Amino acid sequence: MTDLLIVGKRALAAQPFSRLLGAELTEFSAELVEIVVPITEQIKQQNGFVHGGVISYAADNALTFAGGAALGAAVVTSEYKINYLKPGIGAKLIARAMVIHAGKNQVVCRCDVFAVGADGAEILCAAAQGTIVKLPDRSARDV
Amino acid sequence: MTDLLIVGKRALAAQPFSRLLGAELTEFSAELVEIVVPITEQIKQQNGFVHGGVISYAADNALTFAGGAALGAAVVTSEYKINYLKPGIGAKLIARAMVIHAGKNQVVCRCDVFAVGADGAEILCAAAQGTIVKLPDRSARDV
Amino acid sequence: MTDLLIVGKRALAAQPFSRLLGAELTEFSAELVEIVVPITEQIKQQNGFVHGGVISYAADNALTFAGGAALGAAVVTSEYKINYLKPGIGAKLIARAMVIHAGKNQVVCRCDVFAVGADGAEILCAAAQGTIVKLPDRSARDV
Amino acid sequence: MTDLLIVGKRALAAQPFSRLLGAELTEFSAELVEIVVPITEQIKQQNGFVHGGVISYAADNALTFAGGAALGAAVVTSEYKINYLKPGIGAKLIARAMVIHAGKNQVVCRCDVFAVGADGAEILCAAAQGTIVKLPDRSARDV
Numbered sequence: 001m002t003d004l005l006i007v008g009k010r011a012l013a014a015q016p017f018s019r020l021l022g023a024e025l026t027e028f029s030a031e032l033v034e035i036v037v038p039i040t041e042q043i044k045q046q047n048g049f050v051h052g053g054v055i056s057y058a059a060d061n062a063l064t065f066a067g068g069a070a071l072g073a074a075v076v077t078s079e080y081k082i083n084y085l086k087p088g089i090g091a092k093l094i095a096r097a098m099v100i101h102a103g104k105n106q107v108v109c110r111c112d113v114f115a116v117g118a119d120g121a122e123i124l125c126a127a128a129q130g131t132i133v134k135l136p137d138r139s140a141r142d143v
Numbered sequence: 144m145t146d147l148l149i150v151g152k153r154a155l156a157a158q159p160f161s162r163l164l165g166a167e168l169t170e171f172s173a174e175l176v177e178i179v180v181p182i183t184e185q186i187k188q189q190n191g192f193v194h195g196g197v198i199s200y201a202a203d204n205a206l207t208f209a210g211g212a213a214l215g216a217a218v219v220t221s222e223y224k225i226n227y228l229k230p231g232i233g234a235k236l237i238a239r240a241m242v243i244h245a246g247k248n249q250v251v252c253r254c255d256v257f258a259v260g261a262d263g264a265e266i267l268c269a270a271a272q273g274t275i276v277k278l279p280d281r282s283a284r285d286v
Numbered sequence: 287m288t289d290l291l292i293v294g295k296r297a298l299a300a301q302p303f304s305r306l307l308g309a310e311l312t313e314f315s316a317e318l319v320e321i322v323v324p325i326t327e328q329i330k331q332q333n334g335f336v337h338g339g340v341i342s343y344a345a346d347n348a349l350t351f352a353g354g355a356a357l358g359a360a361v362v363t364s365e366y367k368i369n370y371l372k373p374g375i376g377a378k379l380i381a382r383a384m385v386i387h388a389g390k391n392q393v394v395c396r397c398d399v400f401a402v403g404a405d406g407a408e409i410l411c412a413a414a415q416g417t418i419v420k421l422p423d424r425s426a427r428d429v
Numbered sequence: 430m431t432d433l434l435i436v437g438k439r440a441l442a443a444q445p446f447s448r449l450l451g452a453e454l455t456e457f458s459a460e461l462v463e464i465v466v467p468i469t470e471q472i473k474q475q476n477g478f479v480h481g482g483v484i485s486y487a488a489d490n491a492l493t494f495a496g497g498a499a500l501g502a503a504v505v506t507s508e509y510k511i512n513y514l515k516p517g518i519g520a521k522l523i524a525r526a527m528v529i530h531a532g533k534n535q536v537v538c539r540c541d542v543f544a545v546g547a548d549g550a551e552i553l554c555a556a557a558q559g560t561i562v563k564l565p566d567r568s569a570r571d572v
Contacts, residue, residue: 017194020163020185042163051160052203052220057196064195077195078392079417081224081367081510083537083560085530100541100556101514106364108512108556110539112529127529127537129558131365131417131512221535222560224367224510226394226417228387243398243413244371249507251369251413253396255386270386270394272415274369274508274560303480306449306471328449337446338489338506343482350481363481367510 004028008065018061021054025065030099033066037093039115050088050115050125059111059128062097067107067132070099078106080130088125090117105134147171151208161204164197168208173242176209180236182258193231193258193268202254202271205240210250210275213242221249223273231268233260248277290314294351304347307340311351316385319352323379325401336374336401336411345397345414348383353393353418356385364392366416374411376403391420433457437494447490450483454494459528462495466522468544479517479544479554488540488557491526496536496561499528507535509559517554519546534563 008028012018012035021043027034037043037058045051059082068075097111113126151171155161155178164186170177180186180201188194202225211218240254256269294314298304298321307329313320323329323344331337345368354361383397399412437457441447441464450472456463466472466487474480488511497504526540542555 011189014189015194016185016187017197018188042159044159045161046154046157051158051200052207053160053196053200056199056203057194060195060199077227079224079226079365079394081222081558083222083530083558084220085537101512101553108365108514110556110558124530127539127558129510129512129539129556222508222537224415226387226415228394244369244410251371251508253413253415267387270396270415272367272369272396272413297475300475301480302471302473303483304474328445330445331447332440332443337444337486338493339482339486340446342485342489343480346481346485363513365510365512367508369508370506 002029004069008069012065017057021057023058023061028065028069030069033062033069033097035062035065035095037095039088039090039092048089050093052084055084055088055093055113055126056082058093058095059113059126060130062095062111063109063128063130064132066097066099066109066111070102070107071105071132071134074135075132076135078131078133080128082126082128084126086115086123086125088115090115092116093125094122107132145172147212151212155208160200164200166201166204171208171212173212176205176212176240178205178208178238180238182231182233182235191232193236195227198227198231198236198256198269199225201236201238202256202269203273205238205254206252206271206273207275209240209242209252209254213245213250214248214275214277217278218275219278221274221276223271225269225271227269229258229266229268231258233258235259236268237265250275288315290355294355298351303343307343309344309347314351314355316355319348319355319383321348321351321381323381325374325376325378334375336379338370341370341374341379341399341412342368344379344381345399345412346416348381348397349395349414349416350418352383352385352395352397356388356393357391357418357420360421361418362421364417364419366414368412368414370412372401372409372411374401376401378402379411380408393418431458433498437498441494446486450486452487452490457494457498459498462491462498462526464491464494464524466524468517468519468521477518479522481513484513484517484522484542484555485511487522487524488542488555489559491524491540492538492557492559493561495526495528495538495540499531499536500534500561500563503564504561505564507560507562509557511555511557513555515544515552515554517544519544521545522554523551536561
């Protein structure tokens with residue numbers, strides 16, 4: 001495990017909401033960020049699919065970590081958009097995010113969220129794109 | 144309480160993830176949908192603010208319900224974008240969604256998410272816009 | 287005509303592409319920006335409707351001017367999303383943009399684009415939301 | 430030149446606004462759509478860069494054509510978001526769009542817009558993602 005991944009895992013574990021969802025950071029580099037969320041009953045909506053809010057969480061968080069890896073600093077997601085493509089069903093979600101443009105204070109990333117079956121087969125269930133910005137200081141989100 | 148609100152509350156309660164977050168539907172009409180999420184420790188990120196994923200959940204779900212009220216049918220959110228504006232702090236989140244254009248099978252809505260302090264003061268903390276589509280049938284998200 | 291509107295009209299007239307489209311700034315204040323684009327043959331697509339690219343231009347530019355009015359500085363649009371709602375037909379387009387959150391270096395705005403008939407009736411044909419950022423200097427877009 | 434490309438070129442040429450901009454379709458398949466816009470004085474903004482509205486036009490149109498290639502039908506762009514990354518400078522813009530998910534009536538695509546210098550070097554200047562929908566009939570945009 002790289003030092004960076006260890007740092008990233010610690011950052012994710014510091015988020016109570018990520019702990020609540022059992023999210024795990026499995027890749028954390030300037031090239032790729034990967035966050036895994038196990039699919040349990042409690043994250044579903046009324047039809048037995050993963051709630052869109054959880055898919056959004058996975059995308060949002062992967063985007064943020066990708067921006068953080070690129071900027072090497074405390075960051076927040078400024079904005080993103082997401083298209084839901086397929087129902088989230090199976091064993092787990094994997095959100096994979098990549099930087100497509102890094103400026104000095106701002107990074108634009110894309111993220112694909114896959115639903116992974118018990119057999120390991122991956123189905124693209126959402127696609128996101130967003131902006132991550134360096135935090136001026138830890139107490140302010142307002143950039 | 145209107146009949147529609149009773150129906151809506153039942154729909155929200157049928158979502159395990161919404162129950163996990165303690166979300167409550169407080170308005171449900173063709174004019175306005177309002178979803179309240181109490182701010183607890185477990186929905187926060189590492190800096191003590193509400194996790195962006197929860198703000199996204201609130202926006203996404205309010206958009207979906209607004210689309211459902213307008214279309215009078217089972218719906219899903221097809222896509223949305225969200226801008227985070229201020230940290231989510233205080234006693235609760237309120238997501239308010241409104242229809243801006245209703246077609247036969249598709250609705251476009253906007254949603255504002257407010258952070259509400261113990262004194263009831265509301266601060267706009269996120270703004271979203273998205274598309275909600277009628278479900279062809281209950282088993283398919285792929286429109 | 288306010289001094290600010292005069293300044294804004296000069297800024298719009300300094301854009302060759304806006305001159306090509308015959309765009310006109312009709313409101314320019316911290317509360318509202320309004321850009322009018324006459325509907326001519328040359329801005330249409332194959333079905334006789336205004337090309338989506340022109341509707342996007344109107345939204346993008348109104349968002350930028352709204353951000354500029356709020357920040358009182360040279361700005362660029364960092365990102366936006368747009369939903370097309372109705373075909374652009376009639377005599378002119380009116381894009382109206384408003385600030386929903388102003389930070390120190392960044393502003394989030396919404397914009398509605400209307401198609402206006404010869405009788406003055408307005409139909410909402412697109413809705414946009416985006417982020418406008420202060421330019422660090424005139425030569426750099428990369429923030 | 431493939432038959433499909435010939436059909437596509439004819440469709441683009443049928444758009445007065447695309448003719449005004451001198452846009453050209455250089456790839457048109459289910460795998461890739463490419464639209465080229467020569468950079469001339471008339472498409473610029475006040476700082477000598479390509480106007481954002483033209484970059485949006487290129488992205489929007491490439492997304493639409495990619496959706497049309499995938500659906501094999503008359504389509505419209507329902508919505509998209511775009512992040513501007515770098516100033517549009519050089520000899521031409523190239524917008525490249527690809528389908529990331531195709532349903533029966535709806536397609537989600539991504540598009541990258543590059544600014545190409547006189548030496549052929551490409552710089553990514555914008556990234557977009559959007560939804561393209563099949564037209565119920567030629568006269569209605571309202572899906």
